[in-house]
Amino acid sequence: MPDYMTSKKLYFSAGLFAAFNFTATASPITIDLTTAGSSGTANGAIFNQINVQSTGTGVLDPFLRIQQTGTESGYNTSVGTPLDDKAGIWTHDLQLGSLGTVTQNGVSYYKFILDVNETKPGALISLNNFKLYERGSALSVANTLANLTSTSTLKFDMDGAGDTTVNINYALNSGSGSGDISVLVPVSALGVDGSQYLYLYTSFGSPYGSDAGFEEWAAVQGTTTVCAPDGGMTMILLGVAVSGLGLLKRKNS
Known part of the structure; x- marks a missing residue:
């Protein structure tokens, strides 16, 4: 009888261990933004396919540009050109206090906009790190x-709930400067200390690699309120002038 009970306990413990391992291993996440108006979520952030130019806000004023064929990565900084950073005035430090917020369904977010540059056909590119x-x-x-990761605090990672890939279709929009996707990151993840310096590390390339011009990130400034009235329609109320959005006419670098 003691041996029988011991065996039952061992089998039960092994079963619990296997169940724990099964639930603790997060499945890979793929967000498909290759069709107009598509969206998805990862670790509390909202990823949307957009067309900034169609709203009349002009072209992007970025804080990070990277460029390389195949796979590419980089982070914004005002010193040096690490990884695949593209030198120039459009890659620079960014303070949290310069960002505006977007309120959607009662939740406040910081809003980032990505503009990609690929060829047609073969216009797909994959975002692997944000x-x-x-x-x-x-x-x-x-x-x-x-130099970044060892001296800074990681505040948000789109892979936090599982290895995430975002597939993007350059062909949906009108070209460089129009904007292709937006990323809404909860304010609760980054905090509200405006004196903090904010650094975005990003990478692209798997399964769809980069094959043309640079990719660039911008952050929305000012304050935009997004509400969802009855009927499920989304109305965007602009609380500041277009210039406050940080989507200004881009100067050639």
């Missing part, structure tokens, strides 16, 4: 990814 770091002062050295 990580936001904060630190109390601007980076003084930025040659490697470790």
Whole structure:
């Protein structure tokens, strides 16, 4: 009898261990933004296919540009050109206090906009990393990814609930500067300390690689309120002028 009871306990413990491992392993997440108006969520953030130019707001004023064929990665900084950063005035430090907020269904978000540049046909590209770091002062050295990750606090990672890939279709929009997707990151993830320096690490390339111009990120400034009235329609009420959105006419670099 003791041996029988011991065996039952061992089998029960093994079953619990297997069940725990099964539930603790998150499944990969694929967000398909290759059709007009599509959307998806990852770790509390909302990813939307958009067409900024069609709203009349002009073209993007980015804080990060990267460029490489196949796979590419980088992060915004005002010192150096780490990884695949593209040098120039459109890659620079960013403070949290310069960002506006978007309120959707009672939740406040910071809004980021991505503009991709690919060829037609073969216009798909995959976003593999979207990580936001904060630190109390601007980076003084930025040659490697470790210069960022070892000195900053990771505040948001789209892979936090599982390895996430976002597939994007460049052919849906009118070209460079029009904007292709938006990412709404909860304010609760980044906080509201405007003095913090915000760094975005991003990468592209799997399964759909980059094959043309640079990819660029912008952050919406000012305040925009998004509400969902009866009928399920979404109305965007602009609380500031277009210039306050940070979507200004881009100067050639």
